[in-house]
Amino acid sequence: MTDYNKVFRLDGKVALVTGGARGIGAAVAEALAQAGAAVMVTDILDAVGQQTAEKIRKAGGKAAFQHHDVTVEAEWEQAIAAAQKELGGLDIVVNNAGIETAALLAHCEVADFRKLMDVNVTGVFLGLKHAVRVLKPGSSIVNLSSVAGLIGTTGHIAYHASKGAVRLMTKAAAVECAQLGTGIRVNSVHPAIVDTEMGTNFIKHFVDLKLAPDYATAEGAFKAAHPLGRFGQPADVASAVIYLCSEAGQWITGTELVLDGGYTAV
DSSP states (O other): OOOTTTTTOOTTOEEEEETTTSHHHHHHHHHHHHTTOEEEEEESOHHHHHHHHHHHHHTTOOEEEEEOOTTOHHHHHHHHHHHHHHHSOOOEEEEOOOOOOOBOGGGOOHHHHHHHHIIIIIHHHHHHHHHHHHOOTTOEEEEEOOGGGTSOOTTBHHHHHHHHHHHHHHHHHHHHHHHTTOOOEEEEEEEOSBSSHHHHHHHHHHHHTTSSSSHHHHHHHHHHHSTTSSOBOHHHHHHHHHHHHSGGGTTOOSOEEEESTTGGGO
């Protein structure tokens, strides 16, 4: 008989969270630690990342920090090796690191497009590549996509392209891992606007692009577009990641878990 008091626990697991210094990444790292996992926080923001790891340790969890540019393959190898050496293994990889930019299509600079794709797509590709080399059966990979990987909005073509790529890379990796019998599950989560610095910037961009007269108007319109009447919180995303990484999600792979307050249901 399944013990439902334990199926969401991650005791004895080791997780690596990219972009874990702040925002959604920090919330995910803290949640995984509370669920029992040891967590390697990785980011290019060294000071903030160290603070996040220290916060987890002060709360009684086990965590370490590793500088990590997700676009550099050698740094993926270093981050994974650090998790294995310092925390004793690797069972969970959360590809959270990402950036966002905005421009109308006719004015989107190629350099900006390429930089965003390098972080948001190449970074996830490298995470998948190096994770499947070392993860054991029963392990889990979660990729942070977005509702921007499901629908389109004006002024964010590069971001939509990147998150759509993450969605389908996730499915391809999930099918391959399953058919090769690796026992590794791969899923993506798709938040709508989350109350973070990136979420605030997303709204500001609509004002900058003259698609809304001011921030309050843009914010009100987006909140109204979420049937539940609010933006997401980092904890909403963290809870979903725990579910996908835990025994509770053991029959889930290749799925896209939409976290949007009903935004895409309208």
